[in-house]
Amino acid sequence: MQWEGISEFVNVAENESFTLAAKKMQISTAQVSRQVSALEKRLNIKLFYRTTRKVSLTDEGRVFYHHCRSVLDGLVAAERAVTNLQSKPQGKIKLTAPVTYGEKQILPLLNNFMKQYADVEVTAYLSNLKIDLVEEGYDLAIRLGKLSDSSMMAKKLAERTNYVCASPAYLNTYGTAHSIAELNKHSCLLGTLDYWHFKEAGKEKNVRVTGKLRYNSGYGLTDAALKGLGIVQLPDYYVEQHIRSGKLVSLLDNYRANDEGIWAVYPQNRHLSPKIRLLVDYLAEHLV
Incomplete structure (x- = not known):
């Protein structure tokens, strides 16, 4: 049987909600x-009654739930027993991460992880x-923002906030942008994309900017923003410390897009070994 x-x-059965389960x-x-x-299709039975307000088990779903709960409890006990045997995780871990985020956030945590677990070998x-x-x-893999590959499993490790900001010197010279529409009057510092992400009237919006x-x-x-060359949109780990110190001023806060996820992604058909699960949990605990 497939698992x-x-x-x-x-989790849906116990929370009576797909959203709460997720x-x-x-x-x-x-x-x-x-x-x-996919599970319902494979079993050829309906497991839940779904309405806009409630999710509840069918009779068949209730029977199936009790059997699955027992099996999962057994698996948890089995994993705990194996993990206890290997109290010191060991072996190779191979991961990938984006360059800047990896350098600033992931690699220092990997170094701390390896100090704690000396028998682990890491290639990043x-x-x-x-x-x-x-x-x-x-x-x-560590991936940022929206995930597009549905063939992968993913666990959210943290979130990041994108700020629009500029230096006090720039704002004193050119004025403050009070709305998204006013950005076209300003020098925008561009990255790899021609647009910035915002939220307006409850909807996500991409706005083309120039500079x-x-x-x-x-x-x-x-650095360009700090030196007064224009307005920039960047994630928190670049600019938050400068906003706190007053070297940069946060703009258009009412239009700020929803925080983006930072994810640990792994192949769907590959169950996490204890050492990988330990690393993922460690990253989730220490990433801010």
């Missing part, structure tokens, strides 16, 4: 729904390219 979808099914499992609601639907490859984890033999400067470096854009 895909069992954990998602049990939050508890730290995966997307769409992923939970997809797994449960930093790249902004989307790497095929299965083909290249990676255990996991005389374009870098594929968050550090370079931060």
Whole structure:
């Protein structure tokens, strides 16, 4: 029997909600729904009654739930027993992460992790390219923002906030942008994209911006903003410390887009070994 979808099914049954189940499992609601639907199709039975207000088990779903709950409890006990045997995780871990975020956030935590678990060997490859984890033999990847690859499993580690900001010197000279529409009157410091992300009237919105400067470096854009060359949109780990110190001023806060997820992604058919699960949990605990 295939095991895909069992954990998602049990969590939906216990929370009576796909959304709450996804939050508890730290995966997307769409992923939970997809797994449960595939499970129903495989079993050829309807497990839930779904309405806009409530999710409840069918008679068949109730019977199936009690069996699955017992099985999952047994698996937890089995994993705990194996983990206890290997109290010191050991072996190789191969992961990939985006270059700047990897350098600033992930690698220092990996160093701390390896100090704590001396028998673990880590290979980390930093790249902004989307790497095929299965083909290249990676255990996991750290990815930022919206996930597009539905063939992968994912656990949310943290979130990041994108700020629009500029230096006091720039604002004193050119004035403050009070609305998204006013950005076209300002010098915008561009990254790899021609647009910035906002939220207006409850809806996400991409706004095209222009400027005389374009870098594929968050550090370079931060420095340009600090030196008064224009307005920039960057994640919190570039600019938050400068906003706190007053060297940069946060703008258009009412239009700020929703925080974006920071994810640990791994192949769907690859169960996490204790050492990988320990690393993922460690990152989730220490990333801020």
